[in-house]
Amino acid sequence: MRLFRRIALRGSSANARGVLLWAAALATGMICVWEHVYAGRLASGIESLEDRRERLEAEIGFLRMECARLSGRERIEAYAIEHLGMRYPTGDEVVRLGPDRATPRQAPEDHAEGGAGAPDNG
Numbered sequence: 001m002r003l004f005r006r007i008a009l010r011g012s013s014a015n016a017r018g019v020l021l022w023a024a025a026l027a028t029g030m031i032c033v034w035e036h037v038y039a040g041r042l043a044s045g046i047e048s049l050e051d052r053r054e055r056l057e058a059e060i061g062f063l064r065m066e067c068a069r070l071s072g073r074e075r076i077e078a079y080a081i082e083h084l085g086m087r088y089p090t091g092d093e094v095v096r097l098g099p100d101r102a103t104p105r106q107a108p109e110d111h112a113e114g115g116a117g118a119p120d121n122g
Helices: 001-068 073-083
Strands: none
Touching: none
């Protein structure tokens, strides 16, 4: 009888181990499949983010070029003349300010006639 009990215990223990082994193998397989699917989703997400980054970089480049074009001196000058009615000032319309020109000074007689040292008006 004891021999039969030992065989029965060994048999149930072996069955339990077998079932446990199969369950572990099944769980491992399911985890591997899930990780593969998850890795595929991550790769797809990364790819879409890279595409979005490339589009944004292209848009940034376009906006930089557009900014440079719109802030060009010639364009601003033409807009000021055409739409705002601005013009370049004449020589007598220019007033220079500075620490040495805070008070009006009288020009010497030889400078009044437009000599070599005439004041700069423009």
